[in-house]
Amino acid sequence: MEKDRVQRQISLPWKKAFEISMLNVRLRLGRAAITAAGILLGIAFLMSVFVSTQAQAALQREHDQEIQKAIQQGTADTKTMGSNTRQKASDQARVIWLVVMSLLVSGVGITNSMLMSVTERFREIGTMKCLGALDQFIVRLYLIESSLLGMLGSVAGALLGGSVMLLVWCLKEGFSLTSKLNWGTLGLNFAMALVIGTVVTLLAAIPPSVRAAKMPPAAALRTEI
Numbered sequence: 001m002e003k004d005r006v007q008r009q010i011s012l013p014w015k016k017a018f019e020i021s022m023l024n025v026r027l028r029l030g031r032a033a034i035t036a037a038g039i040l041l042g043i044a045f046l047m048s049v050f051v052s053t054q055a056q057a058a059l060q061r062e063h064d065q066e067i068q069k070a071i072q073q074g075t076a077d078t079k080t081m082g083s084n085t086r087q088k089a090s091d092q093a094r095v096i097w098l099v100v101m102s103l104l105v106s107g108v109g110i111t112n113s114m115l116m117s118v119t120e121r122f123r124e125i126g127t128m129k130c131l132g133a134l135d136q137f138i139v140r141l142y143l144i145e146s147s148l149l150g151m152l153g154s155v156a157g158a159l160l161g162g163s164v165m166l167l168v169w170c171l172k173e174g175f176s177l178t179s180k181l182n183w184g185t186l187g188l189n190f191a192m193a194l195v196i197g198t199v200v201t202l203l204a205a206i207p208p209s210v211r212a213a214k215m216p217p218a219a220a221l222r223t224e225i
Contacts, residue, residue, distance in 0.1 A: 014144075017137070021144040031120075032149055038109040039153030043197040044161030046102040050189035051165040053095050058180040059173065103196070111204040125212045135213040142209035143202060150201025151194065158193040162186070 025032045125138055170177055 014140075017140050018144055021141055021148060024141070024145055025148060035113040036149045036153035036156070038113040039150055039197050039201055040157035040160065042102065042105055042107075042109050043154045043157030043193050044164075045105065046099065046196065047158040047161035047190070047193045048165035049095065049098050049102055050193065051162050051186065052169070054181055054186055054189070055166075055169040055173070055177060056095075058177060058182070062180060103200075107200055107204065115204075115208045119208065119212075122212060122215065125215065129215075138213040139206075139209050142205055142212075146201050146205035146209075147198060150198040153201070154194045154197025157197065158190050162190065 128138060166178075
């Protein structure tokens with residue numbers, strides 16, 4: 001009965017855990033900015049690939065329409081059409097490779113940032129555990145904090161990467177390109193980038209936060225960073 005009473009005291013509601021996580025972000029704004037920067041750069045690269053893919057697709061649709069007109073007029077070059085088909089397949093393979101690599105880069109960068117963020121706070125974790133904090137409470141705090149950083153970094157990265165790449169394509173092909181883009185698909189890509197950034201950040205924070213939460217209080221307090 002005494003154990004249940006203590007657990008009810010230490011296991012704070014989600015609302016309170018969220019408030020504590022927000023306070024930790026504000027108190028460690030520099031570290032939070034570094035962590036979010038890793039997320040920002042990875043998602044910016046991913047969103048730039050999405051925008052570049054949509055721009056290429058818009059130009060390809062315009063090119064296909066020109067080919068259809070040439071076929072109807074009997075002036076189409078079949079050799080050029082075959083070459084364009086092979087080039088399109090090569091571009092698709094390149095885009096897939098870039099997306100995979102961007103996700104790997106994002107995952108590695110986020111994992112490293114979150115590991116450093118959690119590791120440098122072992123003493124704080126030891127203090128909380130000495131005061132009676134449960135393992136699940138500590139893990140909850142860090143997961144909420146990482147989710148906040150992941151979401152903020154993903155939003156900033158998606159906006160930055162998408163805007164810069166769109167500007168590059170407009171300068172290259174003309175600002176009329178914006179009317180040819182599939183903005184519905186771009187919106188889905190934006191949402192996908194946010195989900196990927198948040199989820200990857202959350203998953204990357206699980207191993208170091210669980211490891212820190214399971215450390216004995218005395219060992220956590222003796223840890224040298």
